Amino acid sequence: MDNEQTINYAIKLDIFEGPLDLLLYLIKKNEIDIYNIPIALVTEQYLQYLKMIKALNLDLAGEYLVMASTLIHIKSRMLLPVPEEPEEEEEDPRAELVRQLLEHKTFKEAAANLGERPLLERDVFTRSALLPEEVEKTNTDEEELMEISVFELIEAFHRIVSQIDKKVLMEIDLEKLSLTDIINNIMEQLSVTKSLTFEDLLKGKKDRRRIIYTFLALLELIKLRMIKAYQTSVFGVIRIFPAVES
Template identity: 45%
Template sequence: VFEGPLDLLLHLIKINEIDISDIPVATITEQYLEYLDLLRALDINVAGDFLVMASTLMHIKSKMLLPKQEGDVEEIEDPRMEIVRPLMEYMQLREAAHELASRDILYRDVFKRGSETDGKRGVEEDINTAEVSLYELMDAFKKVMKRRYPGIVLRFRAETWSVKKKMVEIMKGLKGKEHFYFRDLFSGNTSISEMIATFLALLDLMKNGAITVFQDKVGGDIKLKTLKAEA
C-alpha cells in the first residue's frame, strides 16, 4: 500500500496532465509538500526518501529561479533533469514489472481454465477492473474531507478513536456484500478524527491483505471488497 516518492511524483504528473520532460517544478513541489503534510496528519510515518525528494525539489526550484548569466557560453543542463532521469528509469522498471505480472496471470489462468469451471469469470474480473494507488485513495479521502469540513486543517487525535475497532467495523460492513463504496465508509463518521481513523483502518486492512480496492474503470468510483475467506 505505502508507495515511494517517485510514485507520488508520477501520480502528480498524471493528475496534472504534465509532460514528464517539462515539469513545472514550483507547482509540483507545492503539491508534493501538501501530500507530505497529509501523510503526517494521518499519522503515517514519512520515510527519509520522501524528505530527500522534497529537499531535491526545493533545490531544483531555487536553481530554476536563478537568473542566467550573460557571459555563460556553455549550455547549462536543465536542473529538472535531476528528477526527470530517475523518473524515466522508474517508469520503465514499473512498466516491465507490470508486463511480467500480467504474463504470470495469463500463464496461471490458462492452466486454471481446464480444471476450474469459474476460471473464466475470474479472468474477466481482472480485465475489467483498474488498480487504485495509495495516492488515488488519498485524493478520494481529501475530496470527502473537503465536502464535510471545507477549509479545516487535518489533525488526528489518536486517543479519540481506535483504528483497530474501525478495522473491525469495516469488515463487518463488508460481510455478505460483494463490494462497498469508498465514499460510504465515512457516511456515519461524526468528526475529523473519526474519519482519519477510518481511513487509516482501510490502509491497514489493505496492507494486511484482508481487502482490496478497485475501480470498474480508470477514474470511476472506488470500491472495496474482502479478500480473505471467513473462517
C-alpha cells in the first residue's frame, strides 16, 4: 500500500518540468490571474510541494530552491510599506516573474502546437526507399556546395589525424616549418588548380606537426578571407577555393 502511494507521487511530480512549470500548475489549479499573483498563497503552496518532494527522498534540483528563494524575496518586498510619495516609481516586484511565466507558457503552448502537426513517420509518410543515412551518402555526389563552418573543418582534421599511421607519428621531425611558407604554398597550389579538397592538401604530409601547421594555415587564410571552404553536404568532402579569382 505504502509503495503504491510513493509511485503515484513520483509520477505526479514527474509532470513538472522545473519550477516555472510547477508555478504555472499552481496558478492554474487556484484559478489565479497570472498578472496579479497572490504571492503569499503561491509561495506557501510552492513550499509545500518542495516539502513533499523532500519527504519522498527525491533529488531536489537546485532550480527549485532558487525559485523558492525568489518567491520569498518577492513576498518580503511586497510586505514593505510603500512610501507615500515615492521618489521613483518602483516596479511591481512580481513583474519579472510574471514575464518569465508568460514566456514559459507561450513556449509550452508552442511546443504543444508543434506536436499536433502532422509529423513525418507518425502521421504522414513519404515514398522513401532509402534510409535517411543512405540519402545523405548519395547527396555527397552532388556538387551542390554549401559554405561550412570551422567546426566541420575541425572534424575533417580529426578524421585525417585518426587515419594516419600511428608509427609515423613516433618519428622526430627536425624539419623547420613556418606558417608563412605553408600559407604561400597553399595559395600557390590554389592559383594553379583553382580548387583543392581539404584531404588533398593534407595527404602525403604525414607527420602531425605538418598536419597541424597546414590546418592552422587554412584557418588563418579563412580568417583573412583569402580562401573559402565549401562542402557538398554534412560530412561531405571539403573543398577550398581562392576567395578572389586571380
